[in-house]
Amino acid sequence: MxxxxxxxxxxxxxxxxxxxxxxxxxxxxxxxxxxxxxxxxxxxxxxxxxxxxxxxxxxxxxxxxxxxxxxxxxxxxxxxxxxxxxxxxxxxxxxxxxxxxxxxxxxxxxxxxxxxxxxSEGLSRLRSEGYYLLTSSVRRNSSQSQDPNIKSSNYLNSILALKDVKERGAMDAVLLNVDGFVTEGTTFSIFSVSPEGKLRTPALSVGILDGITRRHILKASQGLCNAEEGAYSLEEFQNAKEVFIASSVREICPVYQWDEKKYQAPGPLTLKLYEAYRKGVENSVKNSPHRY
Ligand SMILES: Cc1ncc(COP(=O)(O)O)c(C=O)c1O
Missing domain, CATH: 3.30.470.10 (Aminotransferase class 4, branched-chain amino acid transferase, N-terminal domain)
Structure with a gap:
């Protein structure tokens, strides 16, 4: 079964x-x-x-x-x-x-x-080998239309973006908002490590889902690196030493290529954050009342 x-x-x-x-x-x-x-x-x-x-x-x-x-x-x-x-x-x-x-x-x-x-059986391979992403020409729904912060069963915005980039050979898509700022992927939050070693992720105000993994990664980053949330242009966000994606099921997966940019995957901070995130997971599991 x-x-x-x-x-x-x-x-x-x-x-x-x-x-x-x-x-x-x-x-x-x-x-x-x-x-x-x-x-x-x-x-x-x-x-x-x-x-x-x-x-x-x-x-x-x-x-x-x-x-x-x-x-x-x-x-x-x-x-x-x-x-x-x-x-x-x-x-x-x-x-x-x-x-x-x-x-x-x-x-x-x-x-x-x-x-x-x-x-999915492919999860651990994705975690070690990473993703090839393309920026979709499809823009993320605006918060004033179909707010991405509502996790609704209608995922046509993501499906249109995925169709666009799969036809161009990528594994998954990142969407910009209507103002050109980086938001998130079809089903994941996105992070990058700036040239100065700062962890960056788009702010909720650019119009993204309030990702649960995103919250826990930001928490896990305390003590490991400086982190900031903001409105980033594609160029600024892609100008990075490392890029990774995050979601509840995939946890943290590195990105080895995004458009023409190539990254070390997984990079050293990505690995450290993954370790810290997993420690948090282990603690939650140990003390959790949600056991079946
Ligand atoms: C559009 C979108 N962004 C981000 C995420 C990651 O959210 P979470 O970390 O809560 O799984 C998801 C997960 O389904 C998603 O669909």
Whole structure:
């Protein structure tokens, strides 16, 4: 078994797990989600994921009638039934099922879907070999249109960017905002190490997702290097000794090439930060109540 699903509290074989064609998540991408992983049967930073899920749902006016404990218990039950120590999880909440097609924000019964699956086998190779990125010609949605800080089920902005760069041979894409400042990747936060050795990452105000890994990397950097968040032009941000990407599932992966720029991958600060980040992970896992 490679995956297991839970729909509205019922654990199901993923082949038999179905949501209605009248579900707003299917019709309009009208839902929110969180993705994360477990380490040795512990869901990492689960409070932060649930908090962000509620925040995203709140921005869209999608009710979340379930308690944090219920959500956690369902996640644990699904992972337990799946039976693996290290899993990928996805929690999705949509505005729910309607009786006929039509754009509306009314909602009575949101849909809750939990997916648990094996972590991708290629992860450790990506962590050691790194990424080839291209800057997409597709700009990141502005905070005034579809705010990237809402982690919604509609990822067409990222999909358009990914399509653009995959057609040009890259592994993944970085998006600029409409003013030309570096934001983030299709599904990851981005960091660089300036020529002076300063850790840099785009500020939340340029219009990015408030990444959970990003927060923990900034925390882990204290005592290791100076760090700053800002609005960086592509040229300024790429003028770096090291570049790496970050997300809950991938943790930290180096970048060996971004457009024409080549970087040592992984670079020395990237390695140090990875070590510090992993120490934080180990501490959280040791003291975590989120064990299944
Ligand atoms: C657009 C985007 N930015 C950043 C991230 C990284 O966020 P996190 O570290 O919370 O996984 C993700 C993860 O899905 C994402 O989709």
């Amino acid at each position: 490679k995956a297991l699903a839970n729909i509205n509290g019922q654990i199901l074989d993923p082949q038999r797990a179905q949501v209605s064609v009248f579900d707003r998540g299917f019709l309009f991408g009208d839902g929110v989600y969180e993705t994360g992983r477990s380490y040795d049967r512990v869901f990492l930073f689960l409070e932060e994921h649930i908090q962000r899920l509620r925040k995203s749902a709140g921005r869209l006016g999608i009710p979340v009638p379930w308690t944090d404990k219920f959500l956690e218990d369902q996640l644990k039950a699904t992972a337990k039934a799946f039976g693996k120590d290290n899993v990928y999880f996805r929690v999705i909440i949509t505005r729910g099922e309607v009786s006929q097609v039509g754009l509306d924000i009314a909602t009575e019964n949101p849909t809750l879907v939990i997916l648990v699956q094996d972590l």
